[in-house]
Amino acid sequence: QAAKAKTNFVPTKEDYQKVYNKIATLLDADDYDDGSYGPVLVRLAWHSSGTYDKDTKTGGSNYATMRFESEASHGANNGLNIARNLLEQVKNEFDWISYGDLWTLAGVTAIQEMAGPKIPWRAGRIDGQAADATPDGRLPDATQGSDHLRKIFGRMGFNDQEIVALSGAHALGRCHPDRSGFTGPWTFSPTTLTNAYYQLLFDETWQWKKWNGPKQLEDKKTKSLMMLPTDYVLVTDKSFKKYAKAYAQDQDLFFKDFSAAVSRLFELGVPTQQFVTPEPWIMKSVDEQEE
Ligand code: DDH
Structure with a gap:
């Protein structure tokens, strides 16, 4: 002081x-x-x-x-x-x-x-x-697909691997209907950073949520977790999927790449x-x- x-x-x-x-x-x-x-x-x-x-x-x-x-x-x-x-x-x-x-x-x-x-x-x-x-x-639009992600993040100077690493931030927090229109958290531990986001993407069965809000996915088992269309692209796009799989299997690798990105x-x-x-x-x- x-x-x-x-x-x-x-x-x-x-x-x-x-x-x-x-x-x-x-x-x-x-x-x-x-x-x-x-x-x-x-x-x-x-x-x-x-x-x-x-x-x-x-x-x-x-x-x-x-x-x-x-x-x-x-x-x-x-x-x-x-x-x-x-x-x-x-x-x-x-x-x-x-x-x-x-x-x-x-x-x-x-x-x-x-x-x-x-x-x-x-x-x-x-x-x-x-x-x-x-x-x-x-900033990215959650309703879009892989072309959009590459365009938006490419403009910032990021490649596929970095897009996937940065997206792991969604292990944290939640969507708020009054802010984005979407609802719910991505993981069961939204105040702890882990690689759970990638694990859940692969391990859960994701289905479209039936509701009046914007298109989003829910896990079939508990219906308490969510994925945005842009999150789900990480397992449907071949190039993104390779990195998402690696991060799901190795939290240290995720942390190293996340930190750098x-x-x-x-x-x-x-x-x-x-x-x-x-x-x-x-x-x-x-x-x-x-x-
Ligand atoms: Fe995100 N994000 N994000 N996000 N994001 C939302 C919440 C949070 C997209 C859309 C949304 C990143 C990438 C993307 C965090 C960090 C990061 C919400 C919900 C939407 C929608 C907002 C609300 O309703 O409150 C999209 C689309 C992308 C993408 O296309 C990749 C990245 C790169 C990061 C980062 O930090 C590196 C965090 C944290 C939250 C939770 C906020 C909260 O209040 O909780």
Whole structure:
């Protein structure tokens, strides 16, 4: 706190670790969803980064343009105001951090604290202007197929293997009818990152849910889990299926590839010279600091 008062305050890794620790204290909430804000924080970090277009070098996490109504109002961002508002408490205490750094660091914190792999992360994003906000339609549409996935993720610079690895984030969280129209969680442990998403894709029998909402699949056995049409493509498309199978069989492989892809995702749109260090940091989990 003393350092904060200085005008030329240059935060160190330890200062960002303090931000991580503060975010970690906000994750658990008995009265919210499955008991954690972790999943919605991961989704905020992803939606703030996944707008990147490698050809025009626009979008991505650099400018935190979801702060502006023109981007916050995109249908895909419904409900993410909950995550942004939660993080305001952190911003108030650590006012030197940029929103892009705050949101991506929150994604890193949530993944690591929900038993996921370490996500190498660098600081250096800067707050942009409303004019930097991205047009609607850059994030994936859950009703589409493999061509769409390759087009959307290819625009960000990701290949088939990375598309499949990133999709494993759906081990976390759930769909909310009032946000996306879809309903339900993908796995039985939506606040713990595992490779269960891939295992369930292969091990369960999936059938179209009979309801008035958008087309989604349900597991035949319990009817309590869901898959989006875009999730199911991972087992129907031959190339995607190869990677999905490998991740279903090997959680360490999933964690390794997920970590690399998410780390890159969260840096999309940030010019290299902006990062405060050439080497990414590995932030410590709360458990590690208690040892
Ligand atoms: Fe996702 N996602 N996502 N997703 N996503 C939803 C929820 C969550 C798609 C659609 C939806 C990724 C990829 C895709 C998370 C992380 C990631 C919901 C439900 C929809 C719809 C929203 C709601 O109703 O609240 C589609 C389509 C794709 C795709 O085409 C691949 C990726 C790459 C990630 C990531 O983080 C790397 C998380 C976490 C959630 C749960 C949010 C919550 O509140 O719970």
